[in-house]
Amino acid sequence: MITVIMTIWRRNNIEEQIRALLSQTIVPTAIWIYHCESNVLPDFTLCDKFPLVKYQMNTDDLGYFGRxxxxxxxxxPYVYILDDDVIPSAGWLENCMKLCLAKNSIISATGRIVPKDNFKPERPKGRKKQYIRKYFVGDNYDEYAENYSVANTNVDFGCNSWFFKSEWLTYFWGIRPFTTTTGEDIHLSVSCLLLGGIKTMVPLQDVINVSGNIRKHYGYDDFATWKKKGFIEERENLFKYWIENRGWKPMNW
Known part of the structure; x- marks a missing residue:
């Protein structure tokens, strides 16, 4: 039912991720590892250790869009793509599949809501904590070590991981990426919305039953994309492209 695509670039949480996936209440049909460059030594023994695993090694880095x-x-019929800092709780895939089917939506562990007339929504303004609580969904409660969300929430785009119907990839690739250096998260949600009417949702997550990532702190290291110089400015160009040139209207606009 579900193919999982994982990425190795500079982090090496891969075996912990595989074990978390094999512990799911709905076990994936296949787990594909997409290894970019050689910053981390490839480990093909994972295929012997875990029969569901297939290993793809690329000596180049095709970036976020390669996966x-x-x-x-x-x-x-379903695909689950996750970043290399994401460890889902045991019921995550089952919950995603139920919601994807019921809501006809992409299901992400976290997501963003774009404030009206704001082309830099990922740079908090005003009172930072209040801003994050309102516009960052799923990873907006620092007191929790896990991703946390008080309710099923529609967002403008999902982050960290994406569960969706594989047939929706025709929408993803139906619009040529403005750039492949960043923005695959925005591209997935917006292309599916514009071409297929498919929304993106961050589901209710709690620390007891289900969470899209139980190791949220893994994403706070120096490899985090959002820490990269020029990140906000690159993303600003993307938001302008989608809104001004492609007719995307975020929910609050």
């Missing part, structure tokens, strides 16, 4: 290219080859 969505690989997703075109899946043979299951």
């Amino acid at each position: 969505f290219s690989l997703a075109l080859h899946v043979k299951t």
